[in-house]
Amino acid sequence: MKLETLEKGYCYHIYNRGINSCNVFSNDKNKLYFLSLLKRYLTSVVTVFAYCLMDNHFHLVVRIDDKSLASQSFSNLFNAYAKAYNKEQNRTGSLFEKHFKRVQLKDDKYLKNLIIYVHLNPLHHLNQDYTQFQFSSYRSFLSDKATQLARNEVIEMFDNIENFVYCHSSKQEILTEIYTLE
Template identity: 60%
Template sequence: MKLETLEKDCYYHIYNRGINGITIFENDANKLYFLKQLAKYTEHKISVFAYCLMNNHFHLVIRLNIEEKEVTQAFSNLFNSYAKAFNKQTNRTGSLFEKHFKRIRLKDENYLRRLILYVHLNPKHHFDLDFKDFRFSSYQAFFSNKETKIERNEVLNLFGDFENFIFCHNQKNDSLNETYTFE
């Protein structure tokens, strides 16, 4: 499979899972460390619109702020850093993630909105968890005044306003799971 070329100022769905579907986040500390490393390696290089960290995979909705080569290297550094720490913690060796992180270029704002919903609703689709209370999704960042790395205002503008953002998330979105099969 030829990988999508990343381009500056374009939006992407970035995702990957553990090799052979293995767990890549065993606990909350792993997820917090991944988010910390994400911020460290990608600061100013990408804008994050949504994320969700599940036990064996993750989703990011991003926009590139700089040229592809630097962003690809930043992601490589992030994944290598996280894998080394995880392997050391769990006393394992070898690859943690599938070979290349997947990326899909988003073609329009409608796709971007639907993808943000899909990512936020991921806990519901996989584990029938209440996505509103899921700690490792960007959804809760929209209910806080705390500083965040999420492009909160841009996302809310995509949905029109905060009320419509909530409304869209509360709709029966079973068709999202059928439309997007990213794992």
């Protein structure tokens, strides 16, 4: 399988899961460490629009700002995290599936829907309130605290913070209806 090249100026859905669907995060400390590595390795080469860390997988929505360093920076992040996790968990071998997945986003509508999808992951996978989920970027958009996220740019995509919240809640209603039909 040929991997899509990360191109400068384009947005991507970056995601991966544990090998054999195993957990890649065993506790909150692991998730905080992953986020610290994300800040260390990626904030100078990508713009982060959204993220969500689940126990056995993660999602990132990013725009590539420096093509020459992007792939290596992602590799450094995932390798550093896997080494630390393996050491902590007294395990060896691969932690993530072979290559991280990357899907180039074709337009702004797809980007907005993907941001919502990523934020709704706790509802979809855990039946948890996505507005309170600690390891998603959703709450950062509602906060005044400093962040590495492209908060202003994302809020502008949704026109304003009220519409950002509304778009998420309306998609939640659709998901809830689907769950009750299953």
